[in-house]
Amino acid sequence: MHTITSLADQFLSHSDHEQWYCLDLVNFQLLTSFANKDNKLRPGTFIPTGAKTQHPKSTLVRFLFRLLNSPQHVHTEWARLIAASVELMADNILKPAQVDSTCETDHINQGVEALSYLDAVKNSTSSFDPPPQANESSSQPPERFHSVDVLHEFRKIILDVLMAYIIFQTHHLSDAPMTEAKKKAKTRANRAPSANSSVCQVEKNPAELANTFEEASQNLQRYQRKQNFQPLVYFVLGGVRGLFITSRDHWTAGVSGCMSMIQAMAIITANSKIPHPPDEPIWKNLLAYLVRIFSPVFQSSGQICSLASVQVPTRMELAQAITNDFLNHWKTFNPTSSFLLPHTSGEIEEC
Template sequence: LSTQNLDTQSADFHFQRTACSYASWIKTISSLAKDFLGPSPTEQWHCPDIIDLPLLSSFSNADGSLQPHKLISPHVKTQHPESTLVRFLFRLQNPPTSVTSEWAKIVAASVELMSENLYKPPPPITSADDDEITQGVQVLQYLDQLKNLSSTFETSTEDSTGTESQAIQRSHSVDVLHEFRNVIIDVFMGYIIFQTHALSKQPLTGAQRKNLSRATQSSSSNAATNSSVATTDKPTTQISRTKDSSTKQLQSIQSRQNFQPLIYYLVGGVRGLFIASRNHQNAPVSECISFIQAISIISQKSAANRTPEEPIWKNLSAYIVKLFEPAFQSPNKIVSLPKPPTRNELAQAITVDFLNHWRDKQPSSPFLIPHSSRQITEK
């Protein structure tokens, strides 16, 4: 995992205000998904010398040319032995449209939240050769820009009566950042679950439980004649009951846990967090373990050069690694998350990474930020 330094103070981003609807802005950001969410050769799953990437891509069967016996479904689990591997890899290689839309909303909410800090138009340079009216207008135009520093969206002239339009407008809030924050917490929860199992003793078998129960009952029957035994066995029994209760609670938490964010983060970095399924039922723990084991074997045998660096999401990666660092530095001790991720800090890292990459790809084009009367505020 990359530990590149945070660069949240990057300045001189080229902004420009424009009048457009939220839906239009989302479409504009979504159109950039190929550049921002496309697979990178630095990712740990990218082993083209072992994984047939063109064949994997062809499983979409967009033109219907593949016969059923040559096709491994990239969307539905089948009896094929490589079904799990294909489904997980295909999502990493070809993020679904729904992922693109959610990613665009996260970027939009982040830029919206941070725009007041980042959008700082330079003051006008007045010329002594200009008359006072020209100079006054230049200053007034600049001051008028300052009044719009809190990016808001102009009331759309588009038809917003449709259900789809209303839904997409309602979704524009810091709620999408809260959901992404929960995805990051899911990564840590998955890690803690695996760590807990790794550090714990093997659970007792049925026969061992029966033997322990008989031993406990035997000790209890001798309590009247040997009080010291009763005193010793009482806390032992209580510890056993507490452990049984904790085991059941762990099983309950584990049954609801989404492990795909953790697995995708390990093999795909920050991009994996954006494209991981939000539904734990789509990626059971058994499939996640099967996939990561397969990738571990593949990566060990691959000669492809894969440097674990974030090509785009550098600040976000460094921020997440910093959050997880205390736990990663104590593999033999279960450590809680000392500081949970916040929406403001996530928004700052996402915005800077997005705009840095935008500037690299579009050096002469400003990033357009809409105006409006609806602001996003911290809840």
């Protein structure tokens, strides 16, 4: 762990190609000075980097500062993820039942079903390994369940990207919520007798449809309130590195703050003259894997992605991609010895 942690700066340093790094429009030197407790800035010009304030640029400062200077505890979490990946290579054995959403026709119900499925995956148990057999040799090292937990937590961050996108997409595709006046008018219209009532007996009546829509809307709001939107924003702005350094606290990365950040960065990148060609210098295998996971959802622009097309990341595949990328970049440091897996006698073999 100590060896991996010591490499965090090299592996987690930002790239000039990341979309948020607009040197011509953002004063990063001033941004860095905000974190200096002994700064000499005059009153009114200092914006805290770790706490939200009433300053109009507070959200932008907090998000950009984390992208520029990831917290120290992020380095420890990253090192644990790397150690877990190179140590543990097994596919999870617990998968929630697949749900068919093709029968739903309205966007809100489709969105809620997709969110329900992904939420079940995200909150499934992290102890995927079966209990050890009684006849196992006592000389073997004990199972290291913390490795599974670390990969499970990173897997949840990836699922948060999908869920945040689906929430935004569901709102985009659905009609705006009705006002109280419109709700009352619709209720009165539903109660009025219809000349075709005898023909439509097999269909749901308007009141039932309204109740179904209202319930789906409430479920959507419930998912939205507990959703962490920062992983989606940081992945768009910082790629794989953004997922490593993102906050895992949905209270500090709610929908309003993240939408404010998206709006601000849209203006900044539109006016920046510095090119930001897509490039991933380190985490190439992991990025390719994530693109495969995200593409069905991101490319389903006109409707919520069918659950049959939704792929969820597995522990095995994440571990393989992370291990390959870590070892490939580690070799560029010209190490004098092979990287040894803790508690084993052999070298790590590339997948």
